[in-house]
Amino acid sequence: MTLGQAFDSVINAARAGAEWAWAELYDDLAPLVLGYLRGRGAAEPEDLTGEVFLHMVRDVGSFEGNERDFRAWTLSIAHHRLLDDVRYRKRRPAEPAGDEIAQHTAQGGNVETEALSAMGSGQVMRIIQTLSSDQRDVLLLRMIAGLTIEEIASILEKRVGAVKALQRRGLANLRKRISREGVPL
Amino acid sequence: MSDMNAYESDMGWLSKLSDEEIEQALAGDYAGGDASLADLAAFSLAAKTTFAAAPEDATRAAHVNAMAEAAADLDVAPAHASKPAASRPIRRVKLVLTSLFASLIAKVALVGLALAATTGGLAAAGSLPEPAQEALARAAEKVGFELPAAGDAEEGEAGVPEGLPESTEGSSAPSVLDVIRSWADDKGCEFGHAVATAAGGSPGPCQDEQGGNDEGEGRPESAGKGRPEGAGKPEGTPTSKPAGAGEGQGKPEGTPSSKPEGAVKPEGTPGGGNPEADGGAGGTGSGDEDRGGASSGSSSSNGNTDGADKPSSVPGGRP
Numbered sequence: 310m311t312l313g314q315a316f317d318s319v320i321n322a323a324r325a326g327a328e329w330a331w332a333e334l335y336d337d338l339a340p341l342v343l344g345y346l347r348g349r350g351a352a353e354p355e356d357l358t359g360e361v362f363l364h365m366v367r368d369v370g371s372f373e374g375n376e377r378d379f380r381a382w383t384l385s386i387a388h389h390r391l392l393d394d395v396r397y398r399k400r401r402p403a404e405p406a407g408d409e410i411a412q413h414t415a416q417g418g419n420v421e422t423e424a425l426s427a428m429g430s431g432q433v434m435r436i437i438q439t440l441s442s443d444q445r446d447v448l449l450l451r452m453i454a455g456l457t458i459e460e461i462a463s464i465l466e467k468r469v470g471a472v473k474a475l476q477r478r479g480l481a482n483l484r485k486r487i488s489r490e491g492v493p494l
Numbered sequence: 495m496s497d498m499n500a501y502e503s504d505m506g507w508l509s510k511l512s513d514e515e516i517e518q519a520l521a522g523d524y525a526g527g528d529a530s531l532a533d534l535a536a537f538s539l540a541a542k543t544t545f546a547a548a549p550e551d552a553t554r555a556a557h558v559n560a561m562a563e564a565a566a567d568l569d570v571a572p573a574h575a576s577k578p579a580a581s582r583p584i585r586r587v588k589l590v591l592t593s594l595f596a597s598l599i600a601k602v603a604l605v606g607l608a609l610a611a612t613t614g615g616l617a618a619a620g621s622l623p624e625p626a627q628e629a630l631a632r633a634a635e636k637v638g639f640e641l642p643a644a645g646d647a648e649e650g651e652a653g654v655p656e657g658l659p660e661s662t663e664g665s666s667a668p669s670v671l672d673v674i675r676s677w678a679d680d681k682g683c684e685f686g687h688a689v690a691t692a693a694g695g696s697p698g699p700c701q702d703e704q705g706g707n708d709e710g711e712g713r714p715e716s717a718g719k720g721r722p723e724g725a726g727k728p729e730g731t732p733t734s735k736p737a738g739a740g741e742g743q744g745k746p747e748g749t750p751s752s753k754p755e756g757a758v759k760p761e762g763t764p765g766g767g768n769p770e771a772d773g774g775a776g777g778t779g780s781g782d783e784d785r786g787g788a789s790s791g792s793s794s795s796n797g798n799t800d801g802a803d804k805p806s807s808v809p810g811g812r813p
Contacts, residue, residue, distance in 0.1 A: 328562040335558050336548075344546025345774060355549060359557045366564040430544040437541065451520045452538040453546045477508050480516070484507070484530050492536045 316376040321440060324369055336364055338380060342387045348437055348449040350362055351391055352398055361387045381460040388464050394405045436486045444479035447472055618642075666693045 312319055312333065322330035342361050346354035364386050372382055437445060446465055448457045456464070462472045508516075518524040519531045519805060522539030526532070549557070581753060616622045617630045620642035669692040677685050683700030690697040 323565070326565045326568075328558070328565075331561040331565060332558045335554065335561065337758075338546045339554065339557070340546045347545040348541065355553050356547065359560060360555075362561050363559055363564050367568065397665055408748050415599065427758070430540075432634060433537070433541050433544045436537065437672070449541070449545070452541050455521065476516075480519075480534060483534060487533045487537055488530070492533050492540070 310378055316379070320372075320379065323366075331362075331366065334365070338362075338383050342383060343378070344453040345387055345449050346391060348434075349391055349445060349454060350438070351394060352362070353394075357390055357394055362397070364390065377460075380454065381464060382418060382457055384454050384456065384462040388446070422462050432490065436483065436490065439486050440479050440482055441475075443467075443475050444482065447475045448479045448483070451476065669693075 312404065315333075319330045319333050321450065323334055339358060339362070340459050343354055344360045346357050361383065365383055368386075372383070437449070443465070447461055450461045450464065458469055458472050458476070462469045465472065467475075509527070511531065515531060518526070519535040520538050522535050522536035522542060548554070550557050555766045561665065590698055613622070613630075617627060617634070620627060622630060627642070634640065670689055673692040674684075677688065687697040687700065715765070
């Protein structure tokens, strides 16, 4: 789902403080942000998503660009917020992670989510967790957010060649894992 | 198959794929013939649907409300920012003072500054103890400041005008003082004559019936001619002990602190035209009158009394 040509008017209305505009932006981008944070194993992906959007509200005045730039910018906020959260939780361990998060997201009370859980969301999470952190970043941003190699390179602050290499190795690992476990349904 | 062989196999597989095919697989809509890539496309789709689910309604509502409130706060922020403007300087001053006094060095420096200011003030006033005042005066003199020395303070009390000559040798001050001291109550024209004579002048005749100041008439001929030769210090200064003043006396009589009653008018007397010798007792001491008048406002109150003739020279008359 994209805003398309309405993006400019929506972002301007949001800057003017229109609540409806913020709701539009949230509905458009929250699934991507939440999906990325869940796939990266964030302990509290919903809470982090809320913080990402609050950050967006604070800094939207400094944003310049089109809708695609705005998406990359929002996911950049999400990535840095996730890193902060990971550092914070390393200092205060004993937090749920991995399968627990997958179970937690699957038990959200949403019928669709419960159905997806039944179709093997736990398996998806297990396969994703076999990748390195950088490979997960690249593939999740590619698969879920649909960002380009260049956009991901900018978010991760890496060279384009490095991101391409991470993508290739990640895909090779996925292929190997899928060939063993089969495609999750 | 070893891991190395598997790796080479995976890399070989990837190298056969085009970027477009990889893009399609990652997007989850691969329709080609590569089975592995088709599996990857299916996995990508499953991951997207698993992770990228929309937040629950309650979560969404809470987040959107929080965003709207944050946006409203940002809009209102400038108005709030201007409110405490009046209290900012105070807060800043408090902050500066707090940080300043938090430093021990600053405290010591402040105490030192206060001491220096106090000592400097006392030194300028000449009120320090004698040794300290002397030492400070010497030190200040070396750096170009002039502070009263220990002896100066006493001189000041004695009413000695500044800049007087040191030596009073050869002056008529002692004899004038003797006259003043020995004179009885009635200090009229005769008293003035006596003083003038003691000062070496030649007073004119007394004029009876004349009430006021007969300035000019009783003046010596040479009045106002300035200082005669050998004129040193004006009479009656503390540094010149009058012969008859009694040895060992700290201050000669006739100084402002111990003025004889009915002291003669000091106008123009001090320092200036030394009236002794050659009758330079110009009572109004022409050129030096300003100095005399300026240095002591009390001199005018000690002026001629009871219509007495103005003495031509007044030793000890405070300028």
